[in-house]
Amino acid sequence: MIAEKMQGLVDNNSVIRQMFEEGLKMAEEFGKENVYDFSLGNPNVPAPEKVKETIKRLAEEEDPVALHGYMSNAGFPDVRKKVAQSLNKRFGTSFHENNIMMTVGAAGGLNCALKALIDPGDEILTFAPFFLEYKNYAANFDGKLIAVRPDTATFQPDFEDFEAKITKRTKAVIINNPNNPTGVIYSEETIKRIASILEKKQKEFGTVIFIISDEPYRELVYTGAQVPYITRYYRNTIVGYSFSKTLSLPGERIGYLVIPDEAEESERLFQAVTIANRVLGFVNAPSLMQKVVAECLEEKADTGYYAKNRDVLYDALQKYGFGCIKPEGAFYMFIKSPTEDEREFVTAAKKHHILLVPGSSFMCSGFVRLAYCVAYETCVNSLPGFEALAKEYSLI
DSSP, X not given: OOOHHHHHHHHTOOHHHHHHHHHHHHHHHHOGGGOEXXXXXXXXXXOOHHHHHHHHHHHHHXXXXXXXXXXXXXXXXXXXXXHHHHHHHHHOOOOOXXXXXEESHHHHHHHHHHHHHOOTTOEEEEESSOOTHHHHHHHHTTOEEEEEOBOXXXXXXXXXXXXXXXXXXXXXXXXXXXXXXXXXXXXXXXXXXXXXXXXXXXXXXXXXOEEEEXXXXXXXXXXXXXXXXXXXXXXXXXXXXXXXTTTTOGGGOOEEEEOOTTSTTHHHHHHHHHHHHHHTTOOSXXXXXXXXXXTOTTOOOOHHHHHHHHHHHHHHHHHTTOOBOOOSBTTEEEEEOSSSSHHHHHHHHHTTTEEOEEGGGGTOTTEEEEEOOSOHHHHHHHHHHHHHHHHHTTOO
16 A cells, blocks of 8 residues: 555664664663663753743744744745854855755755755765665655765775766765764865865766765864865865754754855755755744754854763773774764674673664664763663673673
8 A cells, every 4th residue: 555665664664763662662661770772863962051042032022923934945034144154154164145045954954955956866875884864865866875885994985985986877975974873073184085086077977966965963073073164175065954963952853954156056956955845845944943043053062961971981892892983073983793793782782771773774784883862871871781791792
């Protein structure tokens, strides 16, 4: 009865969501305090106080008809102008309101960008490991997602593999920086090399290839790490952003796309993503939250909280013999599985009430993802379980 495209999705629902649901059941059986659920990237830090204050003030002072009504599909002009000005101040860009479209989170923005760019059979490249929904977003528009393998020592891209996989059908390259699931930041050197390869391939094939930069974790960085702003390195770039992580507002579904003037046919592309916003059924980004984030552009969640979680887990896992790169951003660790089949390790971890996600869900088997956006006590209390696992696998 259901559509053929949906059959596989129904039969193979998100592993992350399955783990999350399993965690809820385990919490009922063993007590929430005895279950260490690292499966879902759901921020555990409250939104900045200014967010709450702004919501209350707008609800009390603004005209409710205007505040909760329709506007341009691209969003409120004054909000888009403020977003552009904030970006210009931080990154030395020269955006204006007609470069900014407010979106229903980063996911809504990515789907609008792909709708605007992709014809059936077109190819979208992305760097493994990657957020598993990219594949589904590409399939929404009958595009083909192609994974570029990583250097698993650094989790920077394998540039030879990247260049070899670019074809005449390549329309876009999705970059997630900082990366989910590794927490790695693609350096300026990496971005420049990606840009150089794409410039070369555009000339070779006589085509236009866009970078779609997915940046929901941009502000979640540690020890002064810097995330390059890609429009400064490659003109055919679309930037997708979400306030879900940086303001701890994942359920509010609010973000934006940036379409720079320098991009190929930028005005027409902006029209296309704006129309896509409507025809995909989003219509416009949530009206109240547009106004809220416009007044909270200088705010961000407490990254010190995540850093504390990162440090206690990383130090312990290193001590126990687990292999892992120390994350520079986001709130994930990508841990080398002590057994070739990481799903076996995930199952073993459940016996200690530890919930992890297999790396094969991110097109990178042999690893597991740990999301440390949880209570500090959850991190600390999970350590005996990790130590027991290390002993089971003869790591210590």
